[in-house]
Amino acid sequence: MTTAQAPGLAKRPDPAPSRPTPKHRPRSLVRALPLTPAIVLLLLFLAGPIAYCAYIAFTDLQLTGQAEESFIGFENFRTAFGDEAFLNAVWLTLVFTVVSALLGQNTLGLALAALMQRASKTVRTLVGGIVITAWVLPEVVAGFLLYAFFRREGTLNAILDWLHLPSQNWLFTLPILAVSFANVWRGTAFSMLVYSAALNEIPKEITEAAEVDGAGGWRRMWHITLPMIRRSIGTNLMLITLQTLSVFGLIWVMTRGGPGGKSQTLPLFMYEEAFQKSMIGYGTAVALLLLVVGSLFSVVYLRLLRTEV
Numbered sequence: 398m399t400t401a402q403a404p405g406l407a408k409r410p411d412p413a414p415s416r417p418t419p420k421h422r423p424r425s426l427v428r429a430l431p432l433t434p435a436i437v438l439l440l441l442f443l444a445g446p447i448a449y450c451a452y453i454a455f456t457d458l459q460l461t462g463q464a465e466e467s468f469i470g471f472e473n474f475r476t477a478f479g480d481e482a483f484l485n486a487v488w489l490t491l492v493f494t495v496v497s498a499l500l501g502q503n504t505l506g507l508a509l510a511a512l513m514q515r516a517s518k519t520v521r522t523l524v525g526g527i528v529i530t531a532w533v534l535p536e537v538v539a540g541f542l543l544y545a546f547f548r549r550e551g552t553l554n555a556i557l558d559w560l561h562l563p564s565q566n567w568l569f570t571l572p573i574l575a576v577s578f579a580n581v582w583r584g585t586a587f588s589m590l591v592y593s594a595a596l597n598e599i600p601k602e603i604t605e606a607a608e609v610d611g612a613g614g615w616r617r618m619w620h621i622t623l624p625m626i627r628r629s630i631g632t633n634l635m636l637i638t639l640q641t642l643s644v645f646g647l648i649w650v651m652t653r654g655g656p657g658g659k660s661q662t663l664p665l666f667m668y669e670e671a672f673q674k675s676m677i678g679y680g681t682a683v684a685l686l687l688l689v690v691g692s693l694f695s696v697v698y699l700r701l702l703r704t705e706v
Contacts, residue, residue: 450681450684450685451685453466453677453678453681454473454474454678454681454682454684454685455468455469455470455471455473455678455682456468456469456678457469457472457473457678458677458678458681459675459676459677459678460672460675460677461675462675466678469678473678473679473681473682474682474686476679477679477682477683477686482658482661482666483666483683485658485661486658486661486662486663486665486666487663487690489573489659489660489661489662490642490662490663490687490690492573492577493573493576493577493580493641493644493662494638494641494642496573496574496577497576497577497578497580497581497584497641498580498584498634498637498638498640498641499634499638501577501578501580501581501585502580502581502584502585502587502588502637502641503588503630503633503634503637505581505585505588505589506585506586506587506588506589506590506591506592506633507588507592507630509524509528509585509589510588510589510590510592510593510595510596511592511596511618511622513525513589513593514593514596525589528585528586528589529586529590531582531583531585531586532583532584532585532586532587534583536583536644536646536647536650537646537650539579539582539583539647540579540646540647540648540649540650540651541650543575543576543578543579543582543583543647543651544568544650544651547567547568547575547579547651548566548567548568549566549568549569553567554567568651568652569656572651572652572655572656572659572660573659573660575651575652575660576647576648576651576652576660579647579651580641580644580647583647584637584640584641587633587636587637587640588633588637591629591632591633592626592629592633594629595626595629596622596626598626599621599622599625599626603621603625604617604621604622607620607621627701628702631698631699631701631702632698632702634698634701635694635695635698635699635702638691638694638698639691639694639695642663642664642687642690642691642694643664643687643691644662644664645664645665645668648660648662648664648665649665649668653665654666654669663683663686663687663690664687666683667680667683667684667687668680670683671683671684
């Protein structure tokens with residue numbers, strides 16, 4: 398039974414939900430003030446140039462011989478996909494990225510990091526110093542060093558001649574592989590540092606328990622190490638892929654995209670069309686397509702990072 402409500406007493410209404418008072422709004426604005434300079438700089442130096450480049454890509458802007466540009470829509474993009482030189486540059490860019498970043502830097506960096514886990518302090522210091530020295534060299538200096546290594550009268554052929562093995566002009570016969578090796582030599586240090594930090598975070602108890610259970614080195618690497626550093630692998634692949642897609646100075650110093658366009662990746666093709674042939678609109682359209690390629694790689698890696706181990 399319920400007790401009857403006393404006469405003359407009305408039922409109290411439910412209290413209204415609390416709303417943010419106007420005093421909170423100025424406080425939120427004050428907290429956002431320190432971010433204002435960063436936002437302004439990003440809009441001015443990042444979003445602004447990107448938006449302007451996106452506009453230029455749809456025009457016929459040229460460096461010389463033109464009073465003013467005109468809007469031509471998607472004509473630059475149609476020209477690009479019908480240009481054999483552009484398609485060749487896309488293919489060589491993918492080869493250069495896969496060979497030098499995904500297979501070269503990533504695999505060699507992981508191998509060096511794993512080997513240095515068991516090496517002595519002297520070996521770790523020596524190997525780390527050599528690899529990091531190659532990484533911190535300016536791109537142009539590294540290009541000249543690798544040019545001297547691969548040229549016809551270079552160090553590599555001198556070693557092959559001393560071993561009585563056949564030599565060749567590597568920059569002429571296999572230019573894309575030569576520049577890929579150069580990028581591996583220069584950029585492996587970054588992957589090695591990323592994987593060294595990731596391997597140090599793996600609890601030793603897990604690997605020791607697997608070793609006691611009879612798991613060999615390869616089985617421990619495949620079933621324990623790689624799954625536990627999966628996120629580091631995805632992060633490293635994304636960063637080195639984006640860096641490799643934008644490599645220009647190294648290839649320009651070694652081969653200038655030659656011979657016959659056999660090592661002309663998209664950054665070199667873009668430079669040639671925009672600044673040597675003076676077609677800024679067409680070159681900017683190629684740059685936007687390169688940005689799309691990098692975005693596709695990033696989406697794949699970000700999906701990998703979101704996947705739970």
